[in-house]
Amino acid sequence: MPSRSQQWDDNIAAKVAEFIGTFEKQALAFNIITRKSALGEFRSEERLMIEQALLQEEKRLLLDLKAKMDVKEKASREAQLRMTAMVQAEQARAETHARAEILSRAPIRASALGLQGNSV
Known part of the structure; x- marks a missing residue:
């Protein structure tokens, strides 16, 4: 039966071997990833x-548009408001012109002016 110090040494040696195995696996994975990255496989x-740059450019173009x-x-x-105002002004001028023309052709009666019996 081994002594306690021998068991402790054995346990430490087993842990060191376990850590070395884990480290070697991680180093191998890192080397594989580095090689693939160098070859352009991992260009994410x-x-x-x-x-992102294209998206920002599209957003800028969209905002410009x-x-x-x-x-x-x-x-x-x-322009539509100006056109409407011009049409309304033209209609008002036409109505004013039509009224003036009607008034110039028809004689004005005294009763229409509100004088009712008073002579002008």
Whole structure:
């Protein structure tokens, strides 16, 4: 039967061997990942950065387009309001002209002016 110090040494040696095995597995995995990364197999970070840049560019273009559409829509509304105002002004002028023409052709009666019996 081994002594206690011998058992302790054996346990430490077993733990060291276990740690060495784990380290060798991790080193092998790291080397495989590094090799694949060097070959271009793991380009997800670069792909993600490119996709983000493209997305930002698309957002900028969308905002520019939206701003242009807003300007055009505002100009269209203003033009429509001006056109409506011009049409209304033209209608008002036509009505005023028609009234003036009617008044110039028809004789005005005193009773229509509200004088009722008073001579002008």
